[in-house]
Amino acid sequence: MSLIGGIRPPIAVLSVLLLALAGVTALTLGRVGQDAVPKAVKQSQQHFAEDGAIALRASIDESVTDLTRTAGLFNGGDPVAPDAVLDKISSVYQKWMGTAVVEIRSGKLLAARGENVPLAAIDRSKLKDEDGLQPRMVRLENGETRLLAFAVLAWKGQPQQLLVASSSLRFPGISLGEFRSIAVVGHDGHILSTDGIPEPEQVNGPTERSEVAQANKQIKAFAQIAAKKSRQHPLRAKEPGSGGYKGVSGHLIGERFLGERAVGGYASLAPPEAGEATVATGLGLSVVAMVPVTEDEKRVEGSAFGLIAAGALLLIGGATIFLLLRTVQRPLIRLFLESRRLTRGDLGRPVTVPKYGEAARIGRALERLRRQLLGEPAEPGRAPKGGKGGRRNFGARTLVAVSGVLLLLWSAPLLLLLNRPGGDVQVPQQLVNDQRERTDTISDRVRRALNEGHADLTSVASLIGTGTEPAQMGKVLDSTLHQHSRYRALYVLDKSGRVLSKAGSDPRAAGEKPSIREPIRVEDDGGKEPVIIGTAEVQGRDGAAVVGEFRIDFLNSLLKRPGLGAVRVVDKDRKIIGGNTGYREFQGLPSGRLDGLVESARQKVGANPRPSGVLYRDGDDIEIAAASPFAGSGAAAPVGWTVVTWQSASGLAIPEYTLQNRTVLAGMLGATAAAACLGWLHIIVVRPLRLLADQAEKLADGDRRTVLYPVHHDEVGAVTRSLELIRQQLGSQRKRDGAPAGLAGRN
Template sequence: MSLLVIAALVVVALGRVDAGQGQGTELEAERQIAADTAQSERLAIDTEATSLGRAAAAYTPTTPSTPAATLKVLTSGRKAVLGSALFDPLTGRPLAADGLPVSLTGADVVAMASGQGAIRPRLMTSGNGCCLLYFAKVPSPAQSADTDQDQNTSPDPSRRPWLLVLSEHLPRLTAYGDGRTADLLDAAGGVLVTTAKGTASAAADSGLPVAAAHAAKAQGHRSDASGSMLGATEGGRRTVAGWARVASATGPGHTDDLGLLVLTSRAVPATTASVDYSGFGLTAAGALAGIALVLWLVLWFCVQRPLLGLVVSARRMARGAVGRGADAWDEPARPVPVSGFGEPARIGRAMESLRQQLTGESGPPGPAARRGPGCRALALVAVVLVAGWAIPMIFLLNRVDTATSVPASVVADQQARTEIAANRVWQVLDQSHTALGELAGGLSGRSPAAQTEVLRRALADHKQFRSMYMLDGSGDITLRVGARPLRSSIHVPGGSGIDTVDTSGRIPVITVYAQVPGTNGGEPAAGSVLLGEFDVKSLNSLLSRPQLGRVWLTDADDKVLAATVGHRAFPALPEPGLTRLIRSGRGTPGTATSAVHASFAGLSVDAAAPLPQNGPTVGLPWHVVTADGAAARRLPAAQAEHRTALAGILGIAAGVVCLGWLHAVVIRPLRTVALLGERLAEGDRRTVLYPVNHDEVGSLTRSLELIRQALVEGDRGGGSSLADTPSSSRSRPENVPQR
């Protein structure tokens, strides 16, 4: 019965493999790419807003500081600034301005300057296009003179902080994957920025941006909403598009009020080749049903039917042996039919010998006949039959072809998402490097106590660091905040950058470092270096993205620095193919690579992308490597392989369990009864037969025990048999009617 159930499951499972759902897979991949791109855009805006706020908060004006001088100090190191202005918190009028005009039409400058907390960026549209306005509160000279009062709650309005406003271009939007177009939209669906990689293959569809904006509005207040759409069809190709909000997924963020959307699109074939697996499912199910029928017939004719006949004969002999029933004296005269196979046949021969001993038809019992194959051989044959069906299902049938079963678009999407992940890692490293450089510059000329306080506040703001500390010229730590440093090297780095300090410990030690300027005209103090050690957990969480699979960050030796799966320090990648994939792209620096690898676990879509070679990662040969099982992609061929193998595993498991149960409940008790019956027929009268089972085997055992007792009584009476027993002693009971 269980095999028939599995046969039905095979028909249902393989019949539901939809070969036409490849477009659904492409839509989901496009949605994830849009979400990844939106996250990178959000990270860029958050980084700029946070950096400006920290720089403004760290600024210490002096009494003669003018608004123009303050504005110059705060904007001199920012290359992307289009225009800047410093506003009076009392009147809302600009105190100083530089670059393109900054318009705050409709904004209450006084309320923004006097409000609590940070001010979120705003989108500004002007004749020069769209730009983002970043805000920060800058301590005024009057406020700095009175440090005992809070800058936002001071009762003296003249001591309120100035409002700094910077206008910058929208973050650079990158399209990943050849033939993909990426657009940055406003809340109404207007295109603010557009870019494409390679030859944009998406069919022109002017309705997609507006449709994406409507879809985002329908999601309500979900800040991290995303989705996918189908666009126009042109030349046998149809546009698939994904959209995602540029907003925080974990809580209130700088980008939540901007209403920005990322829309990505590309063209895919409008029709896909269809493969029908229902015919294979019916064939496989029919073969399993046939095996189940053959096994049932074999067990019925070789075991069950002969066993039922033996039970009837044993009961008849037992009634004759104890003299019960109206025709008890006629029962032993009937020969026992010897039929079946193995143990039933052995029991039948033993019972026939016992019958002859009861009736005196034979002399002293002789040795039992030589034993042939038993019911265990039948069980073994049954296992072989089921395995003959299951093993090809697991290892041979419906196996996907590495070269053709995974569409090229799926591999390209994995590579694109890996490139986005590598860019996201670069963004965090670049942000950390910039922040540490600004922090090192602010430590110059301060007392150790003041430096410690500055680093303590900075460590609380920069969650990616586990500790910050300063080194002197000999490599000794002169100041530290946070956890105990893991570094074991005493090398004092020069300049600034990112490095892996220790490559032999239990935890990778990745540091960002920058020189602390001295007080003599800004020259670095001898051996004074500020370092920040990365928390590996923050890097692990940075790599994790939905439906990207397993992700690793590797160093120059292809050893793992961080991963989304558990790992020890500096292990090799789990698959040799991943290492080969990294090395295959090193011939062309900055190039991502991808491939499909086959293993015992199935097909895996893998990709490797180097970190962008600019900023602090120049010369840093790190890679982001991803591997996602093809089964997780819900590709028709992969689903068919997975379900076929699962059916084979279920089939062989059910066969083993059922035949194991048959061996424990039927075959083994039958072997025991056959052995005891042969011993009884050979003359063993002392072994008592205890019925253990409450089934046919138990009934057979009880009858044989009654026969044994009758033979013992006959032996005590001088070896007389039922044939020699007087008829008066075998008379009918009084309550039995005459025939």
């Protein structure tokens, strides 16, 4: 018999699938709601740590790039005094804790600004090596850690100088909200910096001190785990095909303290593109975020539904399998045995005829053929009562359909009716808080990115003096464009709008007078995307300015974060500037309530707007939304942009929705198993069996000319071969009896 054909394989496979589905149903549906902290809250802390890792990586890489590029710009011009170098750097960038210029040969300190730079940690003998200028971390006497970045100042005829900048490993613009803490962890699990955890001497009362002590203990434990897990390869640390964050990340569950459970997330510093390496990713740093979450023991649900559903499947599946075995498989196997008996010449006892269906028709035909082999005259077939042509009112096709209906009785309610939470889903408040704080973090990240871009333009403008020729300007612009991916075009305009020098794409603001009073502005030139323009005045050139056009893809790349849903940046008129998914430039937000959310966030505290988060309920539709206006200083502050995010709660791993999704999945699996196995049975067995019933009746009625060919090598095919042998025996018998060849097909 064929391995994939016959009556047994589809029924056996269906039995195995139903048993497996019953086990999966009992386990998966029974475990939903068993955790006091929903999975969505855990995943949210993981995304929070990923946001921190992205911000820290971008800050470190940007800091190193800016220092190297600034030194290169100084090296391309006339020699500048060390104090003048640091003054210009300080006037453009405010990101470093301290800066210094040191003569490399003698080690003499030539100039310094800000806090004392730990120069004793610099080994000047290794500065000539290829890796000698790589940034490094230095631990100060007070326990704090500083990141030192280096660049060489070299002019012809003068000793080489080392430009050093120190920065802290703190997170730029991370919104923590209340009770959250975040830390930078070294490769050995040592905490390098923390935010959100107060010092013990800053709190009053024994309860507060115990809470601070517990928080420090828990985040140290998380830091050790995160450092160990972050040593894995990113591809091995996640499920195949899961995608998402390009580094190693995950969530952690800590100890319970005063009715709250510490929930954390961790993430290693990862490059923006897979397979690349940056300065920050080579430091072996990780980020740990932690927040205490109140456990709701009343939300823990039992496993009764999963057990009941699995039991019902076993009963219905057992009845279905019994029906197929009793009414389809057993009669067919009996026909197979009876046909084999007749071909062997055992004609002494009558054929056992099944009670109904195609098997009964074939059985009656075999009995008539047995009599014809014994020499009895052929009798015309008689149709059973209520049918015609020897057919009963129902056959194998009807039995298979009944089996499918039985299985649908279990699958259909799961697909369409059961475990539908409606609008009464309990959405944890922590998810609303996280949506708000993560939106605020993205808003600050976009603002800082624009400020950094304008600072670059200001740095370039400060080095383009009155005597700089267009060719020299072009070299500076080309260097800046290739070092930063945020610009699509860089150019210098005179006071009338004439282009003096350019790099990159064609200028869109050419011919316009430089808008020096608006350091960053947005224009709509009728194209497919908004034009974001930054302008920095060139001192001493009578109104000339360096203009940079930001790539809209650069802005949108800052918004692509998992777990936030749709993200949009809107202007003062609530028109969309950028987004993480498809949008049309300068179109409005999709709903009036989002417009209201933006306005309420802008007016919340007057001149100091604060992010807003809200949970919208509209029937069965539940949506989490947040808005965060630009807050803070810098060139981007006056643009008045707001970052808006929203997502449906049904897409989060909340117990009610998880139970609904798993219930639907179980129903889909049941329907798929039934359709696959019963369809297999219909194609392999039922259709050939119906054809064989017609052929058997025609053969019994005297058709000796039609050759019977088996469709498959299975039970039906075996019965077909037996009927062919009987046809040949009947033809030989008539020839021996003297019947003419032309009458061999007649009775």
